[in-house]
Amino acid sequence: MPPQQAIExxxxxxxxxxxGEPIEVIGPGFSQATAASWTSLIHLMLVSQIEREFATTLTxxxxxxxxxxxxxxxxxxxxx
Amino acid sequence: xxxxxxxxxxxxxxGEGSPWSAYQAAARxxxxxxxxxxxxxxxxxxxxxxxxxxxxxxxVLRVEGARAGLWIDGYVGAYGQYLSELLDPSSALYQxxxxxxxxxxxxxxxxxxxxxxxxxxxxxxxxGGLFGPLFxxxxxxxxxxxxxxxxxDFPLPRRSTEGVNAFRNKGTFAHTVxxxxxxxxxxxxxxxxxFLFPLADVVSQMGRVRAYNWPSHYRGHVTWSDALMSAVAxxxxxxxxxxxxxxxxxxxxxxxxxxxxxxxxxxxxxxxxIGPQWPGQQFLDFQRELxxxxxxxxxxxxxxxxxxxxxLAVLRDHPHMVIREEHLAAMRVNWDDKATGIRSIAHxxxxxxxxxxxxxxxxxxxxxxREQIPQxxxxxxPADAALYADWIGSLPSLLVLGQTAEDARRTEQYHESxxxxxxxxxVGTTEDFFRGLKLRVVIEQVTDKTMGRVVQLLAKTNQFNLxxxxxxxxxxxxxxxxxxxxxxxxxxxxxxxxxxxTGVAIAEPAPGVWHIDSLLMSCRVIGKSxxxxxxxxxAADARATGAHVLSAEFIDSGRNQAAASFLSTHGFDxxxxxxxxxxxxxxxPTWPDWIESGAEIPETRIAVGHR
Numbered sequence: 001m002p003p004q005q006a007i008e009x010x011x012x013x014x015x016x017x018x019x020g021e022p023i024e025v026i027g028p029g030f031s032q033a034t035a036a037s038w039t040s041l042i043h044l045m046l047v048s049q050i051e052r053e054f055a056t057t058l059t060x061x062x063x064x065x066x067x068x069x070x071x072x073x074x075x076x077x078x079x080x
Numbered sequence: 081x082x083x084x085x086x087x088x089x090x091x092x093x094x095g096e097g098s099p100w101s102a103y104q105a106a107a108r109x110x111x112x113x114x115x116x117x118x119x120x121x122x123x124x125x126x127x128x129x130x131x132x133x134x135x136x137x138x139x140v141l142r143v144e145g146a147r148a149g150l151w152i153d154g155y156v157g158a159y160g161q162y163l164s165e166l167l168d169p170s171s172a173l174y175q176x177x178x179x180x181x182x183x184x185x186x187x188x189x190x191x192x193x194x195x196x197x198x199x200x201x202x203x204x205x206x207x208g209g210l211f212g213p214l215f216x217x218x219x220x221x222x223x224x225x226x227x228x229x230x231x232x233d234f235p236l237p238r239r240s241t242e243g244v245n246a247f248r249n250k251g252t253f254a255h256t257v258x259x260x261x262x263x264x265x266x267x268x269x270x271x272x273x274x275f276l277f278p279l280a281d282v283v284s285q286m287g288r289v290r291a292y293n294w295p296s297h298y299r300g301h302v303t304w305s306d307a308l309m310s311a312v313a314x315x316x317x318x319x320x321x322x323x324x325x326x327x328x329x330x331x332x333x334x335x336x337x338x339x340x341x342x343x344x345x346x347x348x349x350x351x352x353x354i355g356p357q358w359p360g361q362q363f364l365d366f367q368r369e370l371x372x373x374x375x376x377x378x379x380x381x382x383x384x385x386x387x388x389x390x391x392l393a394v395l396r397d398h399p400h401m402v403i404r405e406e407h408l409a410a411m412r413v414n415w416d417d418k419a420t421g422i423r424s425i426a427h428x429x430x431x432x433x434x435x436x437x438x439x440x441x442x443x444x445x446x447x448x449x450r451e452q453i454p455q456x457x458x459x460x461x462p463a464d465a466a467l468y469a470d471w472i473g474s475l476p477s478l479l480v481l482g483q484t485a486e487d488a489r490r491t492e493q494y495h496e497s498x499x500x501x502x503x504x505x506x507v508g509t510t511e512d513f514f515r516g517l518k519l520r521v522v523i524e525q526v527t528d529k530t531m532g533r534v535v536q537l538l539a540k541t542n543q544f545n546l547x548x549x550x551x552x553x554x555x556x557x558x559x560x561x562x563x564x565x566x567x568x569x570x571x572x573x574x575x576x577x578x579x580x581x582t583g584v585a586i587a588e589p590a591p592g593v594w595h596i597d598s599l600l601m602s603c604r605v606i607g608k609s610x611x612x613x614x615x616x617x618x619a620a621d622a623r624a625t626g627a628h629v630l631s632a633e634f635i636d637s638g639r640n641q642a643a644a645s646f647l648s649t650h651g652f653d654x655x656x657x658x659x660x661x662x663x664x665x666x667x668x669p670t671w672p673d674w675i676e677s678g679a680e681i682p683e684t685r686i687a688v689g690h691r
Contacts, residue, residue: 014101016105017101017102017104017105018101018104020104020105020108040300041133041135041136041300044296044299044300044302045100045101045104045136045302047296047299048100048293048295048296048302048306049099049100049101051295052099052306053099053101057295063299
């Protein structure tokens, strides 16, 4: 599986596990603005799970910015 | 109806070390179950209060509870509001009526108190500033009779910058933490229903670097890492199991490569590893840990495929064995399959298989027993016997909350029971057996001295229990002091030994009618007719106050069939509403003439009141 697709798949799974939304509804367009279950506390836990799962450290700006499926995938696909 | 195995099945995919997201997903799987079909005896009401963000901990606790076969109804207090919730009897915490309340207070509270002034404060004002209001809150809370309270001690959360002379200086944070822990231990030890949670030990076991999630702490006060949440939840579950009377009662031990190293049948008694040198020392320490558990009241039994005479020779004569024959409540040493042996031990000890735990080094035996007896706990052992002694302390179901005189004598009582059964086989009729036992029953009203055992029996007794109502100590004290209740205790002895305090009844005297709220007996005295003595005594006391009717209930818990016919065999009639009544104008229930009545301590009831 190409790296981008693997990242997308894992982000889908992670968002589903953390927010409780069905995996089918998670994809482009899924965001904190559209999902009531994506609360500020869930966002905090999501950030922590992303850091753990992808062995990365997110900056404060990135944490504030990672509020949609696309933005998370873009950030994780970027080196660094 | 959802049973413990269903709950365990939901938790099974979430292994040790799983990320929080896996717990969160499994907790949602629990939500998808029909919660209202979980039977009452599998439900635990757990409140968690603390000084940091604990909402993410709840799914972890629920899943670890499910792994132990428990459904946890959880309450998480608002961030940092633990003192106000404890001090306010109208708070949501009190309305929740928890079985166990965990206070998760981070060392940060001490740290922030220390830095409340421009210069750091010493340990006295810091510890006093926290414990003054905390213990005032705990006293208010305990007075309401709200179950157990568990407070964690304080780990040192970070590496210290206090320098190499810190140990000489009472003004350091390290000294403040040590001072706080010492006072916490002393003050909790004086309280019967409060317990210390060894958080510092848990953190030290996994290491501070793994235990704390500092980025998450600073971003949103979620201080515990995924790993620490998981480890704490497993230990919290142990408290919940014990509070609900669902902890392990009997550890069934294998022998070869479990209790000693090597195979007795091949290596002989001189060749097995047990003693002060490697490799025997690792088994020696494991046996010492097991014996400590036995002294707290857990039963030890052996199920082993071996020749019995060879095993007995080791138990009796091996110079380095710690566990001896007298420490074992039952033994099955033969060539039968292990599940059959374990069932036979459960039958002999009259213990439910869900209260038993198997320790066996063989993966095949473990798999077989898991398949044959799914309700039994069969944990995985470490691959290396050097880890056994440490591992045994990690099993949540082995937590013993209270120790009564009965607990300390439990194994001895099973040895007496074996003599009794041998005698039973040698006599003719049941009545001859009862007469020959020379039963003696002492029925008294509850005292301060017997209160602990009464609360324990109310919490734990499942089989012979009319209503399985789990009253806590504060409620009992309040109602006894107000005269609403008479709480009877029954102590039983026979020619073979002392069963101890093994029966409890709670009567609600009202003009004309006495209602029996609860009546229960330990499984140790079931089938000895002593329940007839207990009901006869209550009836006599009711008559003495002019009452003409006894009323009672049988509430089917699914596990109390042993008590199902008690009321009808003692002259009670079922009413149209499902209750039972018995006229006291008719004679009986009668005290069996083969039971001697012991003397009662007069007016002991006045010793019990509010604390």
